[in-house]
Amino acid sequence: MSLDIQQLFEKQFDTMRKQDQAKYFLMRVDRVDLAKNDPDSFRAMGVRLDNDQPVMVFSKKGPAGQHMPEVGGILRADKVARLAAKSTQNITAYNAEYFHAYGNDDFCIRAVAQAQRPKKDTRTGIWSADMRFFDVDTAPALIDGSQIAQNIENQLLAMLKPWSAEEASSITHDAAGKPLWDGEKARPGFSPFVAVRSGSKTFYVYGSGGVGKEVNNEKVYSLPSDDHLRAMIQKNAGVQNLITIINNVAQQATPEQLKQLKITLIPGLQVRVGRDSLGGEKQSYLAVPDAFEWKRQDALDNEGNPLKQPGYRMADVHLKMSRKGSMMIVDAAPSAGGRLTQFIPETNAERDLRAAAAQQQEAQKQQAETKPQTQQQASQTQRAAQAPQAAQPAQAPQQRQQPTQPAPATNTYDTPALNSYDDRSDDDMDSFGDFDTYAEDLAAMNDSREPDFGTGSVEDLDAMIQEAQARQEEQKKTRGSRPTM
Known part of the structure; x- marks a missing residue:
């Protein structure tokens, strides 16, 4: 079977674009740096859980006393925007207007x-x-x-x-x-x-x-x-x-x-x-x-x-x-x-059961359509043999009947529901009930100063990212095993 490279490219392109356009995502935190000129501003580095890609997230603690991200914990970055100037080939940087931190002892x-x-x-x-x-x-x-x-x-x-x-x-x-x-x-x-x-x-x-x-x-x-x-x-x-x-x-x-x-x-x-x-x-x-x-x-x-x-x-x-x-x-x-x-x-x-039922339904319908045609052809052959032979006029070629596809068995379980949250497009999400409306842990950033994280460049973090990816691969190998007793 030949590889359709164009189809493969478009599929992976759409997947990556959807991930990159996500308004929020979860990440496992492998490193946290606090800004020298503002201890409420931080830079968290780790791996996104939805695509296993290394990321860097910049955000700021709000005035409501929320928890800061912890190394080894989980961070949910909300209302994110990509920072092209701070992204490199190995790591993508985002600014998160809001965030929610899950501690090491939490789930x-x-x-x-x-x-x-x-x-x-x-x-x-x-x-x-x-x-x-x-x-x-x-x-x-x-x-x-x-x-x-x-x-x-x-x-x-x-x-x-x-x-x-x-x-x-x-x-x-x-x-x-x-x-x-x-x-x-x-x-x-x-x-x-x-x-x-x-x-x-x-x-x-x-x-x-x-x-x-x-x-x-x-x-x-x-x-x-x-x-x-x-x-x-x-x-x-x-x-x-x-x-x-x-x-x-x-x-x-x-x-x-x-x-x-x-x-x-x-x-x-x-x-x-x-x-x-x-x-x-x-x-x-x-x-x-x-x-x-x-x-x-x-x-x-x-x-x-x-x-x-x-x-x-x-x-x-x-x-x-x-x-x-x-x-x-x-x-x-x-x-x-x-x-x-x-x-x-x-x-x-x-x-799988629904797919099998739909396939069986299609086979039964095709069989039902074939059987009357076979009986009709046999009857016509018999009548032609009994009738006197005569010159037959030219007939127009019979138009080929297109097989009709049966309606698949319906799936009512996964039918999307109607609500104002899901009905909004991705472009409208910025104006929908920002995640700062429900608990102490989410508050707006209110300081426009550029946080200072020291002289270390993004390139200096490559070693850390490689270590994080290695740990991620190790965890993926053990996820399917029996839970630790």
Whole structure:
């Protein structure tokens, strides 16, 4: 197969242009320099996580007391502009008008997320909220109706133990490759779950990130045992209803028909939002709240406006440990290039199943079109043999019928939702709700002085960049391995 060099060039050109035009991105920090004439201004160097390219980011700490980037941590550079004068062949420099720093002891989850609505406890009057994260790429499973009654409990049990996962995913490791689970230690604040989906029907099966008990007037947490998780699975109403339905259907359907029913298991992780980041009913931790809201066009409120519900989108979320040792969310922003959807996005297994169904549909349609033509040709041949022979007039050549392509099986899961955030073009992003509107950590730069980082030139940093790239390659080799216990 010959290489289409033009097509390859255009594809890579479009990819690089899209990455370069990104308004914000995540980077792993390998070095931080403070300006000599302004300690609030800094220069961070490291590697972008979306394309593994070395970058240098200039920014300034705002007056709200935000955290500075740390070596080994993650930095989200917001509203970036490329600095051609300071870029070289080996490193690209950007100015970030805003930034958000993730410390070495914190986590940056990059996964499909759903920001659930805050709820108020009627007894205590305290507001609380959670975010759900979904692994739609690495560990989802697809089982058919004949396997459900015998296998679903074991499948769910394995998915409810992300600390034992053999393959790293977006809900077992953070964006920098750090494991979310610390050996055999529990993680209060984490709640593993599995979304069970078949067609338009979905229910959730929850596990536990830590079982607490009182020891010397202190609450101590441990990971749940298999028996504890099995009991939670067996008490789940959705699981019991599913098994009952399958057993009833099995009495009326053949084994082949039962296999046509497909159930998708999607592993997930639910994390509590920190109370200080919530602000009561207000979701202060969301950089752009509208980016996580899906507008329903089929249901209107009393004033005729579309009702809103939490949607699903790729997000960059900051997790840290509270003073009481519980994991909590303090910040969440939409990931670059993501789109909001109404449902949990389609998994790889579901995508393959849909493609196979579309291919089978096409083959059946072509077969149905071919069969009548064959019968008609046979009938014409028979009539011609019985009729007296005579000179036949010249016939115009028969126009070749173009085969019609069948409509592919529809995918309703990944249909982009309607909201003002996703409907804006890239050129309009500068004027949309800048990321300085939601927490202490984001504030406008208010000093136009050129920061002084010393006499070191960009070229002097090549050695550091090479070391950073070597570390990045080493991390990429180990990301697919089993999480460190």
